[in-house]
Structure formats: C-alpha cells, structure tokens
Amino acid sequence: MKIRSKRYAAGAVLALVASLGLAGCGSDDSSTAGDSGGGGGGGDATTVTFLPKALGNPYFDTSDAGGKKAVDEFGGTYAEVGPDTIGPDTQVSFIDTAAQQGVNALVVSGNDPQALCDSLNAARDAGTKVVTFDSDVDPTCRDLFINQATAEGIAKVEVDMIAEQIGDSGEVAILSAAANATNQNAWIKIMEQELADNHPDIKLVDTVYGDDDDQTSFDKTAALLSDHPNLKGIISPTTVGIAAAARYLSTSDAKGKVALTGLGTPNQMRDYVEDGTVTEFALWNPGDLGYLAAYAAKALVDGDITGAEGDKFTAGELGDFEVGADATVLLGEPYRFNKDNIADFDF
Structure with missing residues (x-):
C-alpha cells in the first residue's frame, strides 16, 4: 500500500471548508443538488462529481480532496455534492441531478447496495460513467469499483489487532x-467467521450501529459498556x-481496560494513541483512494478502459493499475x- 505522509492535509482542510460552506454560497469546486455547478457542458474538460x-465526514x-487533486492534474472540472445525513436513498436526488447536468463521471460511495441502482443506471443510460469507491453498489449498477483493500484483508487486520490487544x-x-x-456488512461477516475459526476464546457479544454520526456512535459506545x-x-x-468511541473511552473508567481498534485516520486518532486510549488501528490512505477513483473515471470517459477484467490504466503518481474481476480495481x-x-502521517 502507498501511504504518503503530509500530502493531503491542505486539501482535506479545503474540502472541509468547501463542504461546510455549501449551504451558504456557491463555489467553483463544490455544489449541492440544486446548484448549476455539477459540471455538464463547458468545453472539453472532463467533468467529475x-x-x-455524507458531507462533513473527515474521511x-x-x-474527495484526493479526487480533486487528480481532476486538477488532468485538467478536468471537479465538484462534490452529497446529503447531510446517511440513509438508503439520501443520495438519489444528487445522482439524478448529476445525470441531468450531463456530468461525464460520477464517483459514489454507496449508502445502500440496491436503493441507488435505478438512478445510477439512468445516469449511465444518459452517458455518465459511474465509479464507486469505498462502499460498492450492486455491480450491475456501476462501471467500476475502486476497492480500498480486499474485504478479507480489512476484516483480518481488525480481528488480528483486537486479538493481540x-x-x-x-x-x-x-x-x-x-x-x-x-x-461494513461484508467486513463484519468475515470478522465473525474469522473469530469463529481462529479465535475460539474471543466471544462477539454485540454489533451496534452508529450511522456514521458522532453523537450516536458516542452514545452506542456508552451503551455497549453498560450492557x-x-x-x-x-x-x-x-x-x-x-473516533467517537475513543472520545468516550478517553474520559471513562474503561480507559486502558477496554481495547479499541478499527479503521480511522491518523489526524482523528493521534491524541487517543498518544494518551493511551488506543494502541493501534488501521486504514488505507483515503486521499489515494479518491485520487485513484478520479483517474479511473477519466480512463472510462476517454475510452481507455471499459471496466473489463485485464484493462490497464495509469493513475498519475500512483502508477499503473489493472482491472480485476467484477470490474474492481484494488x-x-x-x-x-x-x-x-503515527507522527509520520498527516491526513
């Protein structure tokens, strides 16, 4: 894996400022569903949305800052749109608007594997290339999936870390x-099997859902410790x-007694590692993930690849990649x- 330190910090800050400012004003680089800035038309520049x-998530x-960096490199037009909350169909209106605006490529982290399919396929029928990243949809509803790591690899490293701790x-x-x-569901299923097969003395007693909301996740952590x-x-x-769980544990009697691991960014977790709340966690570089997704979208739009297994393309400074089974790039x-x-990384 290619982790690059201190490369996306400025971009992430700019993306956060842009996303927080969406409700109040327009921007050259970001737009909401009701804006005209989705990227249709306007010369030969490749438009990527x-x-x-959901907006406002540091990950x-x-x-998306990595995606913007890539789009800027190849001279395209970048936009970021999205809902304020996560739900099965909260992304539908944004997909529909992007299709109506005629954007060349839509890069989506799916909230639901099926609920987006009608809108995504309508966008594809209208000529928009659809790339999913981070969280896939049904493969029949997109052209390419950019996978951060294999589900097996992600699940196993999390089980390994908690077992060690x-x-x-x-x-x-x-x-x-x-x-x-x-x-999430794919990883959890594999984690359950990994625990059953290789860690017989570890008992999974509960699975709860914080809906990627800070306060809900904080409250669910408190409930887990109580229950x-x-x-x-x-x-x-x-x-x-x-991050929410670490925040709760850091000021509770469970600090140092209940181990916490999973997937986080160094900037979120740095204080909790330094104060002993968290020993170790894992992730890929999300900036690289967005960067790769943007270049994959460009390759689709240009016709350099179709999503067929064995297709190859170059993703800027990340180098060469090959499309695998099920139109997936790893x-x-x-x-x-x-x-x-952790001090070596800034994202």
Whole structure:
C-alpha cells in the first residue's frame, strides 16, 4: 500500500471548508443538488462529481480532496455534492441531478447496495460513467469499483489487532456505521467467521450501529459498556465510529481496560494513541483512494478502459493499475498505525 505522509492535509482542510460552506454560497469546486455547478457542458474538460455517503465526514473530506487533486492534474472540472445525513436513498436526488447536468463521471460511495441502482443506471443510460469507491453498489449498477483493500484483508487486520490487544480471549463488540452499508456488512461477516475459526476464546457479544454520526456512535459506545460489563474490546470499522468511541473511552473508567481498534485516520486518532486510549488501528490512505477513483473515471470517459477484467490504466503518481474481476480495481492492503509511526502521517 502507498501511504504518503503530509500530502493531503491542505486539501482535506479545503474540502472541509468547501463542504461546510455549501449551504451558504456557491463555489467553483463544490455544489449541492440544486446548484448549476455539477459540471455538464463547458468545453472539453472532463467533468467529475464526487458523491460521498455524507458531507462533513473527515474521511470523505480527505478522499474527495484526493479526487480533486487528480481532476486538477488532468485538467478536468471537479465538484462534490452529497446529503447531510446517511440513509438508503439520501443520495438519489444528487445522482439524478448529476445525470441531468450531463456530468461525464460520477464517483459514489454507496449508502445502500440496491436503493441507488435505478438512478445510477439512468445516469449511465444518459452517458455518465459511474465509479464507486469505498462502499460498492450492486455491480450491475456501476462501471467500476475502486476497492480500498480486499474485504478479507480489512476484516483480518481488525480481528488480528483486537486479538493481540486483549490477549486473544474475552468479550468483544462491533460498533459499525449504517446497518445497510455494503462495505461494513461484508467486513463484519468475515470478522465473525474469522473469530469463529481462529479465535475460539474471543466471544462477539454485540454489533451496534452508529450511522456514521458522532453523537450516536458516542452514545452506542456508552451503551455497549453498560450492557456488557465484562467487555474487553471494541472493533469499529468506521472512521466516525472509532473516533467517537475513543472520545468516550478517553474520559471513562474503561480507559486502558477496554481495547479499541478499527479503521480511522491518523489526524482523528493521534491524541487517543498518544494518551493511551488506543494502541493501534488501521486504514488505507483515503486521499489515494479518491485520487485513484478520479483517474479511473477519466480512463472510462476517454475510452481507455471499459471496466473489463485485464484493462490497464495509469493513475498519475500512483502508477499503473489493472482491472480485476467484477470490474474492481484494488488500491492496496490496510496499514497499521500506532505510537511508533503515527507522527509520520498527516491526513
């Protein structure tokens, strides 16, 4: 996996400022569903619109900043749109608007594997290339999926970390995002099997959903500790969830007693690693993920690839990639962050 330190911090800040400012004003780089800035028309520049699960999420601030960097490199027109909250169909209106605006490519992190399909296929019929990233939809509803890492790799590294941190024995729980999230559910299913097959002394006692909302995830963490007084660890495969759980644990009696791991960004988790709340967590570089997704979208629009297995394209400074089975492109393997290396990264 290619993790690049101190590269997307400025872009992430700009993306956050842009996303927070969407309600109040227009922008050259971002627009809401009702804006005219989705990118249709306007010369030969490739128009690429990013649609995260929801605006204001630091993970997507960083991934979409990576997408904007790529679009700027190849001289395209970038936009970011999205709902304020996560729900199965909250992205539908944004997909419909992008199609009406005639954008060349739509890059989507799906909130639901099926609920978006009608709108995505209508957009494709209208000529828009559809690339999913981070969280896939049904493969029949998109042209290409940019996978951050294999589901098996993500699930295994999380189980390995919690097993190491609790001595491979005791009760654990999972704090996930939305109950319908394609990627979360795939990881959880594999984690359940991995625990059953290889960690017989670890018991998964609960799986709860924080809907990628900070306060909900914070409250779910408190409830887990109340409902399971013998809990030894929490796995949170969501950047919002793990940060909220760490915030709760850091000021509770459970600090240092209940292990927490999962998927997070270094900037979110740095303080909690330094104060001992969290020992280790994992992630890929979300900036690289958005960057790769944008270049893949460009390759589709230009006709360099079709999404067929074996297609090859170059993604700027990330180098060459090949399309695998089910029209999937793999970024790389998860990377573990801990007190020995977290200072080296800024995203």
